[in-house]
Amino acid sequence: MRYASAEVRKQFFMDMFTRDISLEDCVLDLIDNSVDSFLLGHRISVSDLIFGPDGNTAAEGLGTIDVTCNERQIKVVDTCGGISRARAMSDVFCFGHSENDPVGKLGAYGVGMKRAVFKIGNKFDIVSRTSIEGFEVSFKLDEWAERDDWKVPIRFIEGAASEKKAGTSITVTELHDEVTLRIKEGGVPKNILDDASTTYPYFLDRCVRLRINDTDVVPKSIKLGELNGVVRAAHEEFEQGGVKVTLAATVAPGQRTAEEAGWYILCNGRVVVRADKTDLTGWAKELASFQPKYRSFVGIASFESDNPLSLPWTTTKRDLNRESIVFIRARGLMATMSKPILSFLNSQYPSDTTTEVADIRDAVGGVQAVSFKDITTRPTTGFLYTSPKRKEKRNELVRYQAEVASLDKVRRHLRRPNMAAGEIGKFTLSHYVKTECSE
Amino acid sequence: MNAISSSYRVQYDMRPAKQVERRMLVDALQRLSAAGIPVADYQYTGFGAIYFVDFILFHKILGLSKLLSLEQHKSLESRMMFNRPFSCVEIKMVSASSEIPNLSRDIRHIVWLDYDGVLQKGFLSDIQSALTILPTGSILLVTVDVEPPEEHDYKTVDPDFDSSKEVLGPKHWRRYFEHHASPYLNLGLSDDDFGKSELGKRSGEILRAAFTRAIVARPNLQFVPMFNFSYKDSHSMLTMGGMIAGRAEKRQLQASTLGDTDYYCKNFKDAPFEIKVPRLTRRERAYLDREMPCADGWIPTDFDLDADVVLRYREIYRFLPAFAEILL
Numbered sequence: 001m002r003y004a005s006a007e008v009r010k011q012f013f014m015d016m017f018t019r020d021i022s023l024e025d026c027v028l029d030l031i032d033n034s035v036d037s038f039l040l041g042h043r044i045s046v047s048d049l050i051f052g053p054d055g056n057t058a059a060e061g062l063g064t065i066d067v068t069c070n071e072r073q074i075k076v077v078d079t080c081g082g083i084s085r086a087r088a089m090s091d092v093f094c095f096g097h098s099e100n101d102p103v104g105k106l107g108a109y110g111v112g113m114k115r116a117v118f119k120i121g122n123k124f125d126i127v128s129r130t131s132i133e134g135f136e137v138s139f140k141l142d143e144w145a146e147r148d149d150w151k152v153p154i155r156f157i158e159g160a161a162s163e164k165k166a167g168t169s170i171t172v173t174e175l176h177d178e179v180t181l182r183i184k185e186g187g188v189p190k191n192i193l194d195d196a197s198t199t200y201p202y203f204l205d206r207c208v209r210l211r212i213n214d215t216d217v218v219p220k221s222i223k224l225g226e227l228n229g230v231v232r233a234a235h236e237e238f239e240q241g242g243v244k245v246t247l248a249a250t251v252a253p254g255q256r257t258a259e260e261a262g263w264y265i266l267c268n269g270r271v272v273v274r275a276d277k278t279d280l281t282g283w284a285k286e287l288a289s290f291q292p293k294y295r296s297f298v299g300i301a302s303f304e305s306d307n308p309l310s311l312p313w314t315t316t317k318r319d320l321n322r323e324s325i326v327f328i329r330a331r332g333l334m335a336t337m338s339k340p341i342l343s344f345l346n347s348q349y350p351s352d353t354t355t356e357v358a359d360i361r362d363a364v365g366g367v368q369a370v371s372f373k374d375i376t377t378r379p380t381t382g383f384l385y386t387s388p389k390r391k392e393k394r395n396e397l398v399r400y401q402a403e404v405a406s407l408d409k410v411r412r413h414l415r416r417p418n419m420a421a422g423e424i425g426k427f428t429l430s431h432y433v434k435t436e437c438s439e
Numbered sequence: 440m441n442a443i444s445s446s447y448r449v450q451y452d453m454r455p456a457k458q459v460e461r462r463m464l465v466d467a468l469q470r471l472s473a474a475g476i477p478v479a480d481y482q483y484t485g486f487g488a489i490y491f492v493d494f495i496l497f498h499k500i501l502g503l504s505k506l507l508s509l510e511q512h513k514s515l516e517s518r519m520m521f522n523r524p525f526s527c528v529e530i531k532m533v534s535a536s537s538e539i540p541n542l543s544r545d546i547r548h549i550v551w552l553d554y555d556g557v558l559q560k561g562f563l564s565d566i567q568s569a570l571t572i573l574p575t576g577s578i579l580l581v582t583v584d585v586e587p588p589e590e591h592d593y594k595t596v597d598p599d600f601d602s603s604k605e606v607l608g609p610k611h612w613r614r615y616f617e618h619h620a621s622p623y624l625n626l627g628l629s630d631d632d633f634g635k636s637e638l639g640k641r642s643g644e645i646l647r648a649a650f651t652r653a654i655v656a657r658p659n660l661q662f663v664p665m666f667n668f669s670y671k672d673s674h675s676m677l678t679m680g681g682m683i684a685g686r687a688e689k690r691q692l693q694a695s696t697l698g699d700t701d702y703y704c705k706n707f708k709d710a711p712f713e714i715k716v717p718r719l720t721r722r723e724r725a726y727l728d729r730e731m732p733c734a735d736g737w738i739p740t741d742f743d744l745d746a747d748v749v750l751r752y753r754e755i756y757r758f759l760p761a762f763a764e765i766l767l
Binding site: 234240285286287325328329331332333335336337339340343344379380381382383384 | 534536537538539540541542544564567568571572622653655656657658
């Protein structure tokens with residue numbers, strides 16, 4: 001048997017690998033690793049973060065992640081526990097996880113850090129310390145690319161002084177020209193900040209604190225709404241192939257912009273797709289095309305698994321694999337759940353306004369914030385609008401045609417020639433009630 | 440959906456072919472019941488309009504007591520309430536798409552999406568919802584009008600269409616179906632495939648594709664065919680239906696005597712069972728009935744009747760209503 005060459009060429013690998021991901025998403029990949037490190041070290045369950053109580057659970061124990069992004073360097077420094085030497089030696093610098101590697105929750109493919117480095121610059125430095133040991137790795141990619149082996153030089157160093165100080169620092173310098181250009185153009189740190197605030201609402205201030213160029217990232221939570229006895233959110237869930245899927249869809253509270261409306265898709269708590277209104281989530285296919293009248297629509301689809309590879313995200317974690325079996329099933333449910341909500345929102349705008357329409361508008365305007373947990377601890381059900389019981393009317397409009405001759409008779413009788421017809425109406429009714437209907 | 444509810448247009452209880460269809464459904468459900476499927480515990484959800492004919496049959500004959508009638512036309516509410524045949528019939532003035540996600544997941548259902556219009560997006564999306572949500576063992580039936588789309592239907596596709604300048608034909612009907620059901624249509628169809636006589640076939644293909652598309656997402660479940668009827672009282676109609684079944688339900692279905700009936704549909708790809716009601720007088724019917732079920736090739740000796748008419752009658756005589764005038 002003869003064999004043809006089928007080897008991986010380093011330079012091609014480095015160039016090709018970085019084409020389909022944005023600079024911002026590369027930085028988010030590095031943040032993912034920090035978050036993952038914290039989750040692993042502290043044995044935090046993603047479910048508890050998504051479905052646990054809102055707000056900061058343990059401000060004291062939060063890990064910190066500091067991102068620096070300027071024309072000279074991109075740097076991510078965390079105090080999230082650090083990486084063990086064993087993992088550094090056998091896994092961290094490999095492409096793809098080994099079978100024995102303790103699987104994280106956000107790092108699915110084992111490519112994030114390497115791809116980020118390839119994308120951003122030429123010089124790479126990582127220093128990581130757990131509370132007991134540490135290592136550092138420094139190399140230049142152009143030199144590394146020329147070598148035939150796939151190894152990186154590593155040096156062992158002391159561990160951190162304490163658990164709290166244990167962490168990892170990744171610095172990329174000698175930035176590629178296009179990266180420098182994009183950063184010079186402006187907006188990159190702001191984009192990272194905005195993306196992070198919408199990507200990690202279930203992690204920020206619950207397990208980690210994140211700063212971009214010394215600015216705190218404030219989590220932007222996904223707001224769901226209900227109105228007691230009037231508007232009830234839809235909830236579905238199922239489990240398939242080791243993936244737990246939890247779905248909720250409803251009307252969002254407060255004033256909404258069209259940008260915020262749509263489906264939010266979480267994979268292990270990380271927001272992968274934000275405010276989606278495309279056919280990915282059924283819009284313009286099973287559902288109507290998005291229009292501003294649907295701006296109050298909000299849905300969350302959460303996919304969770306101990307094996308992140310079985311989640312439907314793509315490697316960029318910004319899109320979904322449409323061929324994923326678990327996503328195909330979820331998508332059907334998402335469309336089914338959305339339809340009643342869209343017809344409900346649509347019924348706010350009929351050709352003529354009735355009291356019923358006013359009730360619907362009041363309901364949309366009146367929904368109160370409710371947590372994902374509150375919705376999903378109830379049995380599965382569709383969206384429901386129950387029109388409120390109307391209060392008994394106190395007044396009703398009376399209108400009728402009367403003969404002018406009769407009205408004149410009344411005016412003459414009362415000696416009030418200028419009395420208006422409306423006044424006569426009121427007067428005669430109250431006279432009748434007084435004289436004929438006394439109890 | 441047509442602007443005017445069919446309740447105003449159709450005398451529901453006086454349509455012989457439709458009634459044969461209903462009777463066949465009842466017969467089938469009785470056979471399932473005999474095979475151990477707890478049909479009486481199912482919830483029936485349908486569009487009862489103001490006649491509730493199917494509700495009456497399902498309650499009285501099959502013993503179903505969870506009955507839900509859906510209606511979108513608010514103007515019919517008081518008449519529906521007035522005509523509600525039993526207290527166990529619940530009436531909701533909502534669309535199927537709003538109600539399907541709210542159907543209980545803890546009981547099995549028979550849902551009959553008995554539309555009176557030509558296939559449209561909304562119907563397909565209701566099918567998708569039902570097959571996504573309904574528990575295993577539930578039965579879904581879908582009825583659509585397979586006449587060519589009329590002007591008001593076509594205007595959903597092309598609001599500028601002017602009937603004084605153009606006559607609707609296969610070209611338009613193709614455009615209509617491509618607008619409403621594009622992902623469900625077979626490849627390589629031409630205008631000729633949308634001629635009046637082809638629309639039943641096209642509608643059947645679309646429904647079959649919609650069933651498949653929705654059920655594939657549910658692991659280990661199939662939509663097992665049971666019914667595929669075509670009939671015509673005034674409009675040509677098509678009803679397709681089956682059961683959301685796992686292995687156990689499929690075995691139960693196969694063990695029932697449903698397979699022995701003439702009307703049973705084993706494969707949606709086969710031609711539908713055509714309910715054709717022969718025009719016969721009362722005396723002729725009484726005469727024929729005495730010979731039913733007759734041997735193949737038997738024809739009456741006292742009057743002339745083609746053998747194929749006799750055969751058609753043999754297929755449906757058990758289900759055919761007899762109408763008579765009652766002076767009230």
